[in-house]
Amino acid sequence: MSKDERYDVVIVGGGPNGVTAAAYLAKSGLSVCVLEERPELLGGCENVEVVPGVRIDPHMTFMYAGAAPGFEQLELWKYGFRMAWHQMQPDGTPAALIWTSDGPVTPTLKDLDGSLRLQGAHPDNTYWKDLLRAVYWCPPHPSEVEITADNVPYMQVIKQNAPEMYTEELLEMSQFDLMDEYLETESYKVAQGIIAWYSGASPEWQGVGIPAYAGAANFSVATGLSISRGGAHTYGHAVVRCALAHGAVMRTSCPVDEIIIREGRAVGVRLRDDSAFAEKTIWANKAVLANVEIKHLFQDLIGPKHVDVGFMQRIRDISLKGSSIYVSHFLLSKPPLVRPKFKNPDQGDKRLFFGGCGPCDSRELYFEHIMDINGRKSFPSMPPEKVPWIMVPHEEDDSRVRRPDSYLLSPFYVIVPPPEYLVEGPESMHREKDKWDTYMRKALGTVVENLEDDLIGQWSNPPWESEHRNWGLLGGGWYTTRHCSDQWFETRPLPELSRYRVPSIDGLYLCHQSSGHPGGLFLMAIPYNLMHILIEDGLVEPGDWWYPSPWYIPQEGKISAVPR
Numbered sequence: 375m376s377k378d379e380r381y382d383v384v385i386v387g388g389g390p391n392g393v394t395a396a397a398y399l400a401k402s403g404l405s406v407c408v409l410e411e412r413p414e415l416l417g418g419c420e421n422v423e424v425v426p427g428v429r430i431d432p433h434m435t436f437m438y439a440g441a442a443p444g445f446e447q448l449e450l451w452k453y454g455f456r457m458a459w460h461q462m463q464p465d466g467t468p469a470a471l472i473w474t475s476d477g478p479v480t481p482t483l484k485d486l487d488g489s490l491r492l493q494g495a496h497p498d499n500t501y502w503k504d505l506l507r508a509v510y511w512c513p514p515h516p517s518e519v520e521i522t523a524d525n526v527p528y529m530q531v532i533k534q535n536a537p538e539m540y541t542e543e544l545l546e547m548s549q550f551d552l553m554d555e556y557l558e559t560e561s562y563k564v565a566q567g568i569i570a571w572y573s574g575a576s577p578e579w580q581g582v583g584i585p586a587y588a589g590a591a592n593f594s595v596a597t598g599l600s601i602s603r604g605g606a607h608t609y610g611h612a613v614v615r616c617a618l619a620h621g622a623v624m625r626t627s628c629p630v631d632e633i634i635i636r637e638g639r640a641v642g643v644r645l646r647d648d649s650a651f652a653e654k655t656i657w658a659n660k661a662v663l664a665n666v667e668i669k670h671l672f673q674d675l676i677g678p679k680h681v682d683v684g685f686m687q688r689i690r691d692i693s694l695k696g697s698s699i700y701v702s703h704f705l706l707s708k709p710p711l712v713r714p715k716f717k718n719p720d721q722g723d724k725r726l727f728f729g730g731c732g733p734c735d736s737r738e739l740y741f742e743h744i745m746d747i748n749g750r751k752s753f754p755s756m757p758p759e760k761v762p763w764i765m766v767p768h769e770e771d772d773s774r775v776r777r778p779d780s781y782l783l784s785p786f787y788v789i790v791p792p793p794e795y796l797v798e799g800p801e802s803m804h805r806e807k808d809k810w811d812t813y814m815r816k817a818l819g820t821v822v823e824n825l826e827d828d829l830i831g832q833w834s835n836p837p838w839e840s841e842h843r844n845w846g847l848l849g850g851g852w853y854t855t856r857h858c859s860d861q862w863f864e865t866r867p868l869p870e871l872s873r874y875r876v877p878s879i880d881g882l883y884l885c886h887q888s889s890g891h892p893g894g895l896f897l898m899a900i901p902y903n904l905m906h907i908l909i910e911d912g913l914v915e916p917g918d919w920w921y922p923s924p925w926y927i928p929q930e931g932k933i934s935a936v937p938r
């Protein structure tokens with residue numbers, strides 16, 4: 375019989391949040407073991423070679439984490455992290471196109487000025503890093519603290535840096551309310567709203583106007599429309615290297631079947647019988663971290679024995695909040711060209727297409743799409759030339775396409791209903807993939823003239839496939855649940871779980887996009903926020919490299935995460 379394996383911390387799931395937590399804890403001197411079900415680590419940071427010499431991202435592409443303290447704290451540059459900055463072309467061609475059905479959108483000076491002010495990125499007053507950190511990289515306040523305008527982190531940052539913008543009403547406003555005050559061109563506002571919607575919060579949702587704007591800002595301000603070199607998978611590799619360098623152990627093909635709970639305390643995990651590692655029980659001296667989707671965690675790995683039946687029902691009821699993403703990838707044999715009417719007026723005859731967002735004709739068009747997603751929940755009723763979509767700018771990252779005469783348009787996103795809510799049934803999108811793929815090709819073909827003629831290949835992952843690929847991407851969306859006010863800060867995913875602890879089970883902590891503020895996209899946010907809580911519980915004492923969020927409020931009776 376093999377001897378017992380014992381670690382200070384066992385992490386269930388090797389997704390980006392799991393391995394980042396491992397890096398933080400191993401750097402703090404703890405022994406850590408990550409157990410991943412799949413044959414490779416990094417969950418949604420997957421990168422796939424669809425044909426030799428062409429690599430795509432089925433899930434994560436954009437780097438939304440430019441403001442994350444983790445880059446400094448984990449020193450990721452030492453472990454190979456590099457950005458593929460997407461810049462304006464030398465001739466001034468913009469990074470991406472924003473358009474309406476009639477042609478490109480040209481923002482006015484007031485639009486640009488207002489937009490930069492709302493992002494904290496105006497050249498006269500730049501504080502975007504503080505603002506984004508306050509929105510995402512700060513743990514929710516303890517439950518005994520009443521949330522008021524005076525202690526919401528982003529409200530404090532705005533009050534301090536832009537008092538002329540500050541009003542308590544910011545807490546009630548939607549992104550459209552903010553844009554109606556600060557911008558002027560309808561189609562530009564719609565573009566910002568679509569970008570925010572794709573980044574977590576819908577522009578019409580009350581009470582999350584600043585988080586919606588900040589989500590969109592992460593997409594551009596912090597990283598200049600950027601992507602890590604080689605895709606998100608190589609970002610993930612840098613984190614894994616960091617964790618390994620500090621002594622963490624990572625085991626793949628090791629699905630966890632059960633979290634072992636004794637006398638109300640998580641003490642280890644049991645692996646599934648067919649796992650690759652012979653020792654089937656792994657003990658945790660200090661804590662078990664769950665980097666798995668919240669419903670799977672409670673329903674399968676913890677089970678009804680250890681939680682109240684009413685609580686379990688509330689876990690089942692956590693809503694997918696209406697939307698998911700259909701991802702497509704297109705390979706062309708010639709450079710992609712925009713149709714003449716979409717050509718940038720400043721670019722002479724040039725018609726090269728780099729990606730973009732549209733059609734942004736009007737709010738009505740946007741709401742029509744929302745009706746399809748939240749109301750009809752079926753195959754789009756809108757004609758493909760009207761459906762809003764986003765496509766990443768054609769990258770200058772030669773680690774993606776390494777074969778001649780091949781031009782990648784990838785990823786191309788359209789928001790669709792989550793499979794679980796489709797009226798025709800969860801698998802219908804997957805069954806009718808050809809129909810959906812044709813729709814997506816027609817949508818992109820509205821702008822890209824030579825898509826059909828020069829197409830070498832088209833690949834796609836409908837949300838049903840996304841969620842089954844990595845077992846964690848519930849609903850196949852970027853977030854699992856979205857940034858509406860009942861899934862934000864101290865209410866996510868349920869108020870009693872918002873500080874990453876499980877009240878009825880000591881030693882068990884939540885570390886998955888579905889189980890904590892701020893959810894998906896904002897890399898390293900959950901592990902960084904969780905570190906505050908693990909320090910509070912006396913489980914970890916990081917070195918001098920650690921700094922907490924300036925807006926963090928310690929829980930009474932616990933050890934403060936602010937170094938003495």
Ligand SMILES: Cc1cc2nc3c(=O)[nH]c(=O)nc-3n(C[C@H](O)[C@H](O)[C@H](O)COP(=O)(O)OP(=O)(O)OC[C@H]3O[C@@H](n4cnc5c(N)ncnc54)[C@H](O)[C@@H]3O)c2cc1C
Nearest residue numbers: 387389390391411417418433434435436630846887894895
């Ligand atoms: C289509 C799509 C596009 C996206 N685009 C972006 C983007 O551009 N930028 C961005 O930042 N984010 C993007 N995301 C979101 C991003 O993928 C997620 O936020 C991220 O993957 C969440 O990380 P995680 O570690 O919380 O969970 P996951 O990535 O879900 O990782 C969880 C891990 O746990 C493993 N696991 C599950 N059950 C068990 C078990 N019982 N035992 C052991 N292991 C288990 C899974 O196999 C998985 O590896 C996108 C997501 C999707 C679906």
